[in-house]
Amino acid sequence: MKHLHSTLAVVLLIALIIAIVITLVNYAGNKAYNRKIALIGLISAHLQLVIGAVLYFTSPLGLSSFSGENMKNSLSRLYFLEHPLMMIIAIVLITMGYSKAKKIADAKKANQTVLIFYILGLIFILSRIPWSTWSILN
Ligand code: HEM
Ligand code: HEM
Structure with a gap:
């Protein structure tokens, strides 16, 4: 479980960065909102939530x-x-960013919504990863 949580953390960070970069490019270029790329970030996050919850009750x-x-x-x-x-x-x-963007017809606004919520989420995640003890880095 700990290994899975650790590997998924890397997957999630990469997924979020890719989603943010692609959404930013679409936003800047006035292109359509890419829901698939935001969905990959959402699924990685939800999976990590479930694994994290299991760890919370099993890890010392x-x-x-x-x-x-x-x-x-x-x-x-x-x-x-x-x-x-x-x-x-x-x-x-x-989840709020993905969910709100899904209901927005205007591509510019949908891209903007995902950008704001995903970047905030990423900052929160980066702020509380146990960097000094993370098994992959140490
Ligand atoms: C504690 C566990 C979980 C909670 C509380 C949770 C919560 C949610 C919520 C509130 C939404 C609604 C977002 C919306 O309005 O579109 C959602 C959507 C979704 N979640 Fe989770 N989730 C959990 C676990 C998972 C897991 C394990 C997966 C898959 C690996 C997953 C995949 C998805 C997908 C694919 C969507 C829908 C995307 C769409 O609407 O297109 N979730 N989840
Ligand atoms: C955005 C989602 C998350 C990320 C990116 C993340 C990332 C990480 C990382 C990198 C570690 C260190 C693992 C290691 O040293 O190998 C860790 C440990 C841990 N995480 Fe998370 N985590 C997330 C969500 C959660 C959630 C939602 C919970 C609980 C509800 C949770 C509970 C734990 C626990 C209990 C440990 C310690 C496991 C141990 O070393 O025994 N995590 N997490």
Whole structure:
């Protein structure tokens, strides 16, 4: 599960960056909104949410380390509180962006909506990845 979550994190980051770049190009060039590319980002995010939720209840770094004492430890707090909370908010933002854009007929506005929500989501994700302990990097 941890390996899957770690690999999917890379897939999600790449999917979001590709979706943002292609949507930006379409936005700047007044081209049609590409729903397929935004959908790949959405599916990666939802998959990661499910795997993350499983990890939260099974990993020793998840819910089982939730305590007042661990609250004082910044790495521990990142894992049991800040990481899950911010990632859920980020995924809600991405879902809102995709969902809103789906209902917008005007291509410029649809592209703009996905850009705003996906970029915000990506910033939230980047802010709470456990960079210093991520198994792929360390
Ligand atoms: C806890 C688990 C999940 C929650 C709470 C969740 C929530 C949502 C919500 C609220 C939407 C509506 C977006 C809209 O208005 O279009 C949605 C759409 C979608 N989700 Fe999830 N999802 C979850 C898991 C998954 C998983 C595991 C997958 C697939 C791997 C997935 C794939 C999709 C797809 C394909 C759509 C629809 C896209 C479309 O409307 O074209 N979701 N999800
Ligand atoms: C945007 C979505 C997410 C991304 C990009 C992400 C990314 C990561 C990364 C890179 C790690 C480090 C894994 C390693 O060291 O190999 C990790 C660990 C973890 N994540 Fe997430 N995550 C996301 C969402 C979530 C969610 C929604 C939850 C819980 C509800 C969650 C719970 C956890 C837990 C408990 C760990 C620690 C696992 C362990 O080392 O035992 N993640 N995550």
